[in-house]
Amino acid sequence: MKHIKTYHSLSLNTSYGDVMIEGPITADELKEYQFHENLHAFRPSSKQFAALINIAKLEEGRIIISRINNVIVGYVTFLYPDPMERWSLYKMEDLLELGAIEVAYPYRGIKLGSYMLKLSMMDSMMENYIIISTEYYWHWDLNETKLSVWNYRKIMEKMMSAGGLKPAPTDDPEIISHPANCLMVRIGKNVPTSSIERFDRLRFLEKEKYRSFRKGL
Numbered sequence: 001m002k003h004i005k006t007y008h009s010l011s012l013n014t015s016y017g018d019v020m021i022e023g024p025i026t027a028d029e030l031k032e033y034q035f036h037e038n039l040h041a042f043r044p045s046s047k048q049f050a051a052l053i054n055i056a057k058l059e060e061g062r063i064i065i066s067r068i069n070n071v072i073v074g075y076v077t078f079l080y081p082d083p084m085e086r087w088s089l090y091k092m093e094d095l096l097e098l099g100a101i102e103v104a105y106p107y108r109g110i111k112l113g114s115y116m117l118k119l120s121m122m123d124s125m126m127e128n129y130i131i132i133s134t135e136y137y138w139h140w141d142l143n144e145t146k147l148s149v150w151n152y153r154k155i156m157e158k159m160m161s162a163g164g165l166k167p168a169p170t171d172d173p174e175i176i177s178h179p180a181n182c183l184m185v186r187i188g189k190n191v192p193t194s195s196i197e198r199f200d201r202l203r204f205l206e207k208e209k210y211r212s213f214r215k216g217l
């Protein structure tokens with residue numbers, strides 16, 4: 001599969017001034033910018049910036065950013081699921097994971113997350129992918145926001161729906177270990193039925209396992 005990346009951008013007028021939402025951004029372009037020090041929800045900001053640069057270099061990797069002048073204040077990543085994870089079991093070339101989305105603390109609640117997802121889907125290539133996002137409440141910034149898991153889950157659902165991702169059932173043990181966790185999915189218009197069927201099996205691997213135990217019964 002050829003992963004064609006087409007750049008899109010939009011400018012948002014906010015109380016913090018104009019914010020440029022743009023991407024997919026190349027690794028060289030990323031290196032031209034500063035990374036806001038408050039982008040540390042997943043790991044220290046310098047390490048996260050280095051991770052983003054590496055993702056941008058991947059053939060399938062996509063980085064969409066929110067930028068004020070030359071400072072990156074938000075980002076979203078798309079790449080193949082981690083080879084250690086269930087979602088890479090069938091090595092589906094048309095299955096991408098929304099790996100992480102983050103907006104620096106002072107700039108939250110002004111729709112940057114929603115707009116980054118909207119912009120991500122403007123590239124018609126995204127219609128060729130199944131996009132997943134695994135939502136685990138232990139990845140959420142409950143400390144800084146002081147929100148309950150359920151209110152945080154509401155934010156995630158609203159924001160993800162801006163990119164067309166919707167909660168979808170699965171029997172993944174980690175996801176079903178807490179009712180606020182969920183799998184979010186967007187199936188592009190050009191995804192073939194064979195991929196959708198393979199993805200359905202992937203969502204319900206436990207069922208598959210029991211079916212194979214029953215062989216001959």
Ligand SMILES: CC(=O)SCCNC(=O)CCNC(=O)[C@H](O)C(C)(C)COP(=O)(O)OP(=O)(O)OC[C@H]1O[C@@H](n2cnc3c(N)ncnc32)[C@H](O)[C@@H]1OP(=O)(O)O
Pocket residue numbers: 041098099100101102103104107108109110111112113114115133134135136139140141145147154155156158159
């Ligand atoms: C796959 C993963 O990455 S899971 C982990 C997700 N990332 C994190 O938790 C990292 C820390 N959190 C963040 O960076 C941000 O809070 C994000 C990325 C979750 C949300 O980004 P934002 O730009 O603030 O989201 P955005 O402004 O688009 O808000 C989406 C909706 O939630 C609402 N919302 C956002 N923050 C709050 C809040 N603190 N309280 C109540 N509602 C809120 C918005 O009003 C909006 O609702 P609306 O569409 O009805 O107006």
